[in-house]
Every structure is written in structure tokens, then in C-alpha cells.
Amino acid sequence: MRSIDLSPLYRSFIGSDHLASLIDAATRAEKQSGYPPYNIELLADDKYRITMAIAGFGKDDVSIEVADNTLTISGNKQTDNDNADRKFLHKGISERNFERKFQLGDHVKVLAADLENGLLHIDLERVIPEAKKPRKIEIGSKLFENQ
Structure with a gap:
């Protein structure tokens, strides 16, 4: 490319x-590389879930931050000296550090994050302010009263 x-x-x-x-x-x-793999789900009209496969990472190894409509998820795995003696015939579980960024739309808020069975779930919701929501105007009604 x-x-x-x-x-x-x-x-x-x-x-x-x-x-x-x-x-x-x-x-x-x-x-960006394809690591770690992720899904983006539509749960309801304005509710979303990002699910990332981060096998081998614990809660203390993962950082989630939101700044300027950018959701940044990073994983930093501390090298374990006990694993230096291990010999793998095949090593398919990647435990490398990562950083993945998602551009969030306006008014999208992060609700919760949970790590379970090697999957990180991040729930998001678009909360449209009342002033931005469409409203129906009846014909013949007065929007502004003369004071």
C-alpha cells in the first residue's frame, strides 16, 4: 500500500x-497490524460493543483511555523471567504489546469495560443531547412568545 x-x-x-x-x-x-483481532457489535439503536481477543493479558496489563473522540486501548505485557526457561515447540498465542485506536463519533460515551475469558468488552453509547434531537413542530403553534 x-x-x-x-x-x-x-x-x-x-x-x-x-x-x-x-x-x-x-x-x-x-x-495498523491486525493484532489484536476485534469485533464491533450493534447492540441497540445507540449502543455498541467492541470485543477484543487479548489472550494472556490481565486487567493490570491493559490501559483504556478516551481523549478527543479517540478511544485508545493498549496492552503492555511485562516480560516474565520465569518463561525464559520454557521451550516451545509451537507458540501460537501472541503476547506482544499492542495499541489500537478507534475514532468515536460525536456524543459517543464509553460506559463500561470488562475482561473475561481472554476477551475485552467495551460498551459504548451514543447520547444525543436534548437540544440536538429532532422535535416535531405543530402547525399554528408559537415557538417564541413576545415578552
């Missing part, structure tokens, strides 16, 4: 630097 340099376009993104950062994040996401 080829890499596209978007830095000359930043001069044109005056006041729209958020758009430029989204484009950069999208190109970086394409370069």
Missing part, C-alpha cells in the same frame, strides 16, 4: 484542522 503525504494540504485547512487530523488518523489506521 502506498503512503500519501497530506502535509501540503494543511495550509488549506484553516479552521478545519480537525478534518486534517481525521484524515491523518484514517491513513494511520490502515497501517
